[in-house]
Amino acid sequence: MAFEATKREWGELYAFFRLLADGYVQAGKADGTPNEEVRWPVAMVQREEHDGTRQYIIEEQDIHICGEKIDKLIPREDFDAVAHLVLEAVRNSRENDVTSPDGVEEFLDEVAIYDLEAKTDDRTDFYVAFYSVDTPLVGFCVRSKLSPMFPLLDGGRSANFKFEQTGVKFATPTVNKINAFGEEEDVVGRMLMIERLGGNLKFNDAADKIFRSNLGMIDLHFPRVLGEMARTMHLEGITKVSELTEYIKQLNPLKIKDELITKHRYYEYKMKQFLMALALGMRPAKLFNGTDSAIAGFLIVEGQGDVIGYQKADRDTFAEYLYQHTRLEKGPTAKDKYGYLEKENGVYYFKLNLKIGLLKR
Secondary structure: OOOEEEHHHHHHHHHHHHHHHHOEEEEEOOOOOEEEEEEEEEEEEEEEEOOEEEEEEEOOOEEEEEEOOEEEEEEHHHHHHHHHHHHHHHHHOOOOEEEOOOOHHHHHHHOOOOOOOOOOOOOOOEEEEEOOOOOOOEEEEEEEOOOOOOOOEEOHHHHEEEEEEEEOOOOHHHHHHHHOOOOOOOHHHHHHHHHHOOEEEEEEEEOOHHHHHHHHHHOOOHHHHHHHHHHHHHHHOOOEHHHHHHHHHHHOOOOOOHHHHHOOOHHHHHHHHHHHHHHOOOEOOEOOOOOOOOEEEEEEEOOOOOEEEEEHHHHHHHHHHHHHOEEEEOOOHHHHOOOOEEEEOOEEEEEEEOEEEEOOO
16 A cells, blocks of 8 residues: 655655665765765665664675664665655655655665654764774765755754844834835835834844853854854845855955965855854754764765765865755744844843755756
């Protein structure tokens, strides 16, 4: 009997099967294309399943599945065939929920896979041992361009920035009029209305004290940089992180010397540090002390089904890839609690939210 799963769930399973069938991961270049000269040979993939930890050891013709309740050999070509079935089903479906193709459910039963998305506490999707089963395991997250991708940063209201409303002092009816302006998501409309009425929005700080401290690990003034990026995204319509950084360089909100901006590339450096911290475990509402999480790399499933990898072992390439392939996105205003004037201790503040996603192209 067929079953349904989301494209995201199928994407993780597809990447897992692709690694087992191919026996290698193609390294990715900073521009998002495969590096044809660099392949990482895969010796084993370790994955969490309903009955505990499983190891999938890649042999010449077979996959040796080892676990508490399983010890069997499955031909590698079977994983290849099922991966192709999954890929075609996902690519040909216009819906987010995709029905399992003929033969896939039977194969999953044979290899005793019941969780399409691994259930882990450390946010990894699975671990990979390269070159030899005895090498240290590397934790990976799968990001599939065949489905809506998890954001790099989706902090909700914890990732809000506060802007103090200065200039004209608005009466309560005026504030109510501003907050009632436009549709719920018309954040720009309310920002421009504040300006038309003689008000200014002056950056104050990150709204959440943990997020503020986490950003301070990148730079004590980094909240201002991100706050100005969020403002620019709304007012100027610039979303790509690399383009926003170029804009911020001209704006220079930290008023640093030109030499630091141009020769040392200060703003690019700080942004890449931040993106890498996010990729490797930083979260807005969780204390960050600079220690990386179990996540040590990303596997990107491309639109044609190719899987390319990025590891913190090649930090420069990984950071440049994130810098060139991320963008600021707009989260829902009601859920993330931003986009309106709110009074705190007699002062009105306007909050903007920071959400960062991966580009699909």
